[in-house]
Amino acid sequence: MSIHLIVLAAGEGSRMESDHPKVLHEIAGAPMIAHALGVADTLEVSARVVVVGHGGDTVRAAVLNLDEDIRVFEQPEQLGTAHAVSMAAPAFKDATGDAVVLYGDTPFIRPETLTAMADARKNGADIVVLGFNAADPARYGRLITDGNTLTRIVEWKDATKAERAITLCNSGVIMAEAATLLRLSATVGNDNAAGEYYLTDIVELGHAEGLTAKVVTCSEAETLGINTRADLAVAEAVFQANARHEAMVNGVTLQAPDSVYFSYDTHIGRDAIVEPNVIFAPGVTVESGATIRAFSHLEGCHVGSGAVVGPYARLRPGAELSNNVKIGNFVEVKNAQIGDGAKVNHLSYIGDAEVGADTNIGAGTITCNYDGVFKHKTIIGKRVFIGSNTMLVAPITIGDEAMTATGTIVTRDVPDGDMAIGRHRQENKTGLARRLFQKLRAAKAAVKKG
Ligand code: UD1
Ligand code: CA
Numbered sequence: 001m002s003i004h005l006i007v008l009a010a011g012e013g014s015r016m017e018s019d020h021p022k023v024l025h026e027i028a029g030a031p032m033i034a035h036a037l038g039v040a041d042t043l044e045v046s047a048r049v050v051v052v053g054h055g056g057d058t059v060r061a062a063v064l065n066l067d068e069d070i071r072v073f074e075q076p077e078q079l080g081t082a083h084a085v086s087m088a089a090p091a092f093k094d095a096t097g098d099a100v101v102l103y104g105d106t107p108f109i110r111p112e113t114l115t116a117m118a119d120a121r122k123n124g125a126d127i128v129v130l131g132f133n134a135a136d137p138a139r140y141g142r143l144i145t146d147g148n149t150l151t152r153i154v155e156w157k158d159a160t161k162a163e164r165a166i167t168l169c170n171s172g173v174i175m176a177e178a179a180t181l182l183r184l185s186a187t188v189g190n191d192n193a194a195g196e197y198y199l200t201d202i203v204e205l206g207h208a209e210g211l212t213a214k215v216v217t218c219s220e221a222e223t224l225g226i227n228t229r230a231d232l233a234v235a236e237a238v239f240q241a242n243a244r245h246e247a248m249v250n251g252v253t254l255q256a257p258d259s260v261y262f263s264y265d266t267h268i269g270r271d272a273i274v275e276p277n278v279i280f281a282p283g284v285t286v287e288s289g290a291t292i293r294a295f296s297h298l299e300g301c302h303v304g305s306g307a308v309v310g311p312y313a314r315l316r317p318g319a320e321l322s323n324n325v326k327i328g329n330f331v332e333v334k335n336a337q338i339g340d341g342a343k344v345n346h347l348s349y350i351g352d353a354e355v356g357a358d359t360n361i362g363a364g365t366i367t368c369n370y371d372g373v374f375k376h377k378t379i380i381g382k383r384v385f386i387g388s389n390t391m392l393v394a395p396i397t398i399g400d401e402a403m404t405a406t407g408t409i410v411t412r413d414v415p416d417g418d419m420a421i422g423r424h425r426q427e428n429k430t431g432l433a434r435r436l437f438q439k440l441r442a443a444k445a446a447v448k449k450g
Contacts (some may be wrong), residue, residue: 035107080196205382
């Protein structure tokens with residue numbers, strides 16, 4: 001199936017109470033319109049077109065940022081869904097094949113559903129409308145059928161009492177030959193209760209010409225539209241429930257699925273184990289057999305197979321953990337490659353760094369990568385032992401099999417095999433502690449008496 005996608009995103013209709021366009025509010029780390037356009041990842045799509053509202057520059061920029069091949073058209077005034085479709089006409093001048101209309105605020109239409117609609121087209125329907133049986137049909141448009149033919153769609157505002165009693169509702173998704181869709185959209189009038197050019201009217205217009213329209217149905221959850229922050233939270237929950245289920249189907253152990261949050265692009269390999277309360281922000285890949293322990297936060301990073309991360313670890317963008325790496329509690333890694341089998345187990349910050357294979361980074365180590373203006377790099381070789389509480393003042397290079405003594409502030413490169421010690425030599429004052437304790441305890445007793 002090769003099809004043109006038209007995503008409508010011009011209308012306000014939003015009660016988000018926000019300074020930002022509705023379709024840019026995020027679900028699982030991606031703008032909701034990116035989810036709507038996401039069907040193009042699995043289906044063969046010949047073109048993607050988005051219709052934005054007047055001054056829709058931020059939406060345009062966000063859409064082009066997703067893919068600069070997407071064509072964006074402006075609908076200067078929101079005169080209705082048919083009018084919005086007409087705005088995209090220049091994209092379809094010589095287009096052959098079908099087009100489908102989606103809404104930017106309806107993010108969960110599945111590729112399988114569009115395929116079912118395409119099948120209905122192949123089986124002879126000129127226009128295919130996606131419907132659903134609404135638990136509460138509220139103000140949705142109602143689908144008027146005659147046998148298994150769709151004859152008309154009536155908007156709630158224009159419906160009679162009998163029509164409002166119908167529970168088969170319009171999702172808004174419509175598929176037809178691109179030329180038919182554009183032609184009929186251009187001919188609908190606005191003589192209705194809302195004074196709008198309704199895309200839904202193309203069914204009745206088509207019917208009058210002898211074209212046939214059919215309904216394909218999907219679950220109500222799939223047509224979930226977002227108008228409020230509460231709807232957004234519901235959409236997020238729906239996404240997460242699906243993502244958790246999918247991860248488990250793909251062989252990932254989730255000890256407490258409801259407490260794990262995925263992004264739209266999270267990839268986790270087979271036999272990985274994810275403990276409770278883990279967050280995968282965008283851009284994370286975890287290879288098979290890795291373990292992500294409780295309360296870890298991962299973003300823009302890659303975790304090699306057999307690696308163990310956390311509990312309480314933070315992997316920031318550019319963290320690349322090779323196989324069998326160990327990142328322990330209260331460790332932050334940013335823009336750093338950690339070689340096979342290396343360990344950073346406790347209370348450390350490794351940023352803008354390379355750490356060689358089998359190196360051990362002691363507790364409390366910091367790569368001092370920032371001088372207030374520039375970021376600098378730390379390079380640590382293979383099989384190095386970095387003592388606890390080492391400050392690595394970048395730019396700095398530590399050679400293979402070198403060591404740093406605990407508490408060292410490393411400001412000069414350390415050659416292979418050398419030991420860096422940079423700290424004050426210790427002195428013991430004989431009996432001083434005992435004398436000091438006596439003095440302090442006496443002072444405390446005097447305060448209590450008085
Ligand atoms: C629309 C359908 C209704 C269906 C419902 C499902 C029509 C006439 N009605 O009603 O049958 O049950 O969706 O949610 O199509 N838009 C524009 N430009 C416009 C108007 C709308 O781009 O001038 C976009 C909106 O951004 C939105 C979509 O089209 O993404 C739907 O518009 P909306 O005003 O929400 O339509 P509904 O009244 O909900
Ligand atoms: Ca709506």
